[in-house]
Amino acid sequence: MELKHDCIRDLLLELEENLKLNQTLSVSDIANLSSMKRYHQDDIVYTINKLNEAGFIKSFSYMGGGLDISEITYYGHQFLDNVRGNSIWSETKSQLSKVGGAASLSIISELASSLVKAKLGIN
Structure with missing residues (x-):
């Protein structure tokens, strides 16, 4: 499934x-x-x-x-905070589409986190 x-x-x-x-x-x-x-x-x-x-x-x-x-x-809240925003979620899914949309939850969370950090100017 x-x-x-x-x-x-x-x-x-x-x-x-x-x-x-x-x-x-x-x-x-x-x-x-x-x-x-x-x-x-x-x-x-x-x-x-x-x-x-x-x-x-x-x-x-x-x-x-x-x-x-x-x-x-706490881990669920951390994940949710990374993917909460519609624009971040949309961008995350767009990036995932480059690999056929298949990625683990940890990769999705890391990707969304990096997108959030980039929006905040944190590298």
């Missing part, structure tokens, strides 16, 4: 906006959020699982297949 970069960013943005302290969001809650409606539920679940493996979020499964997210981790 493909890990969709736009789904990663959209999910993290929605979690940041909708996830409250000491609250969880279920897959069905997330699937009903505005920007997530364009993704198939399988893509959402896969993205949640991969972001949990990467240490970007904390999620947990229930017997019977339930899946909830409890928080965005």
Whole structure:
């Protein structure tokens, strides 16, 4: 299954906006959020699982297949801060297209970070 970069960013943005302290969001809650409606539920679940493996979020499964997210981790916030701006995200995806769009989350984060630094005049 493909890990969709736009789904990663959209999910993290929605979690940041909708996830409250000491609250969880279920897959069905997330699937009903505005920007997530364009993704198939399988893509959402896969993205949640991969972001949990990467240490970007904390999620947990229930017997019977339930899946909830409890928080965005510090690493998840760092990644999100690097890809938050639409212009930076667009430029990041444009740069990724040079290699067929395939890159790891760490490469995407590094690329976006370098673009942010360049905009700020930090080398």
